[in-house]
Amino acid sequence: MGETIIKIEHLYKTFGSGDGQVKALQDICLDIEKGEIFGIIGLSGAGKSTLVRCINLLERPTSGKVTVNDQELTALKAKDLRRARRGMSMIFQGFNLLMQRTALENICFPLELSGLKGEKGWRKKRAMELLELVGLPDKADAYPVQLSGGQKQRVAIARSLAEYPQPQVLLCDEATSALDPTTTQSILDLLKKINRELGVTVVVITHEMRVVEQICDRVAVLDQGVIQEQGAVSDIFSNPRTEAGRRLVMPSGEKIHVLPANRLVRLVFNGAAASEPIISSLAIEQGIRLNIISADTRTIGDKTFGTMVLGLPQDETEAARALIYAREIPGVTAEEVTEYVQ
Ligand SMILES: Nc1ncnc2c1ncn2[C@@H]1O[C@H](COP(=O)(O)OP(=O)(O)OP(=O)(O)O)[C@@H](O)[C@H]1O
Ligand SMILES: [Mg+2]
Incomplete structure (x- = not known):
C-alpha cells in the first residue's frame, strides 16, 4: 500500500x-493513494x-470526513479551505473555458486569480510551457470556438495544472464523455502522461468502462449512492462480486448501445422547469420530433x-435546430454524445 492522499470516511450527502x-x-x-489513477x-x-x-468540498458533505494531504478539509475554515483546494483541480465534460479569452489567456487565468505576484511575462511563460505539455504550442492565440473538443479539453487540462505550486490532484468528471473514441484515447494518453511524468494523482469519474480499463489502477463501483465494491481494475473487471458491478462490467455490447444512425443529445437538468413541457414544446412549437x-x-x-x-432527427438541419433550441433552455445543459448507458 502506498501513501494515502485522499481519505474519505463515512461520507453522506443528502x-x-x-x-x-x-x-x-x-x-x-x-x-486514494498518492500517484495512482483511481476510477x-x-x-x-x-x-x-x-x-x-464533495472531495474538493465544492459541495459540503452532510456528514463524514474528507482528508486530503493529511488536512481534514471538512474541518477547515473558509480561508484555509480555499488554500487547501488549490492543491486540487478539476476538469469537466463541457471543458468550461472562457470564450472571450485565448487558449493562453485561459491557462493564465488561475494564476491571475490566485493573485500571484509574478510578472505577466512569467505567467505567460508558464502557460506556454503547459501548452507544450498538452501538445498545443501553436494554439496559444486561438479562441475556444476555433478549437476542437479534444483541443479544448487539452487547454482545460493545461489550465488545471497552471496553479502554482502545481496541483497534486486532478479530478476528472466525465472528461472524455463528449469526445469521439479516437479523441478520448488521446486525452486518456495525456492524463496518463501527466500522472507518470508530473506525479499528479488522478481521479477519473466516468460511466465508460473503456476509460477505466485503459487508465485506472483501481476502481470503485458506485450505485445509487453506495460504493458496492472497490479494488484493482483487473480484479473487478474479471470478477465483479456484486450485482451492480456485474451490470456495469459485463461485455459492453449488452449495456452500451451505440446508435450510429442517429445523433444523440444528452440533456442535464439542473433545476430546470419540468421536462415534459420542454420536450413537447420542441415537438409542438419547433415541429421537431425527438425520441426519448x-x-x-x-x-x-x-x-x-x-x-x-x-x-x-435524421435530418441534419432539424437536428441542428433541436440542438440550438435545447442549449437555450435555462437550467439545462445539452451536449451531443455518441453513446449512452442504459
Ligand atoms: N443540487 C442538487 N439538488 C438535488 N438533487 C441533486 C442535486 N445534485 C444532484 N442531485 C441528485 O443526486 C443524485 C446523484 O446525482 P449526480 O449528479 O451526482 O449523479 P452522477 O452519477 O454524476 O450522474 P451522471 O452520470 O448523469 O452525471 C441524483 O439523483 C441527482 O438527481
Ligand atoms: Mg455526473
Whole structure:
C-alpha cells in the first residue's frame, strides 16, 4: 500500500428534505493513494459528480470526513479551505473555458486569480510551457470556438495544472464523455502522461468502462449512492462480486448501445422547469420530433434534476435546430454524445 492522499470516511450527502429528499451518497469510505489513477464508475444518477464535488468540498458533505494531504478539509475554515483546494483541480465534460479569452489567456487565468505576484511575462511563460505539455504550442492565440473538443479539453487540462505550486490532484468528471473514441484515447494518453511524468494523482469519474480499463489502477463501483465494491481494475473487471458491478462490467455490447444512425443529445437538468413541457414544446412549437432514449430525471417541487438522452432527427438541419433550441433552455445543459448507458 502506498501513501494515502485522499481519505474519505463515512461520507453522506443528502439533498432536500421530506418527500423530495435525495440520498445522493451514503456511507462512502475511500482511500486514494498518492500517484495512482483511481476510477469511480457508475450509471447516470449514481452520485459520481456529487462525490467528486464533495472531495474538493465544492459541495459540503452532510456528514463524514474528507482528508486530503493529511488536512481534514471538512474541518477547515473558509480561508484555509480555499488554500487547501488549490492543491486540487478539476476538469469537466463541457471543458468550461472562457470564450472571450485565448487558449493562453485561459491557462493564465488561475494564476491571475490566485493573485500571484509574478510578472505577466512569467505567467505567460508558464502557460506556454503547459501548452507544450498538452501538445498545443501553436494554439496559444486561438479562441475556444476555433478549437476542437479534444483541443479544448487539452487547454482545460493545461489550465488545471497552471496553479502554482502545481496541483497534486486532478479530478476528472466525465472528461472524455463528449469526445469521439479516437479523441478520448488521446486525452486518456495525456492524463496518463501527466500522472507518470508530473506525479499528479488522478481521479477519473466516468460511466465508460473503456476509460477505466485503459487508465485506472483501481476502481470503485458506485450505485445509487453506495460504493458496492472497490479494488484493482483487473480484479473487478474479471470478477465483479456484486450485482451492480456485474451490470456495469459485463461485455459492453449488452449495456452500451451505440446508435450510429442517429445523433444523440444528452440533456442535464439542473433545476430546470419540468421536462415534459420542454420536450413537447420542441415537438409542438419547433415541429421537431425527438425520441426519448433514456431518462433518469427527478422532479423536486417544480424543478427537474437528472439527465435524459434524446435521439435527434435524421435530418441534419432539424437536428441542428433541436440542438440550438435545447442549449437555450435555462437550467439545462445539452451536449451531443455518441453513446449512452442504459
Ligand atoms: N443540487 C442538487 N439538488 C438535488 N438533487 C441533486 C442535486 N445534485 C444532484 N442531485 C441528485 O443526486 C443524485 C446523484 O446525482 P449526480 O449528479 O451526482 O449523479 P452522477 O452519477 O454524476 O450522474 P451522471 O452520470 O448523469 O452525471 C441524483 O439523483 C441527482 O438527481
Ligand atoms: Mg455526473
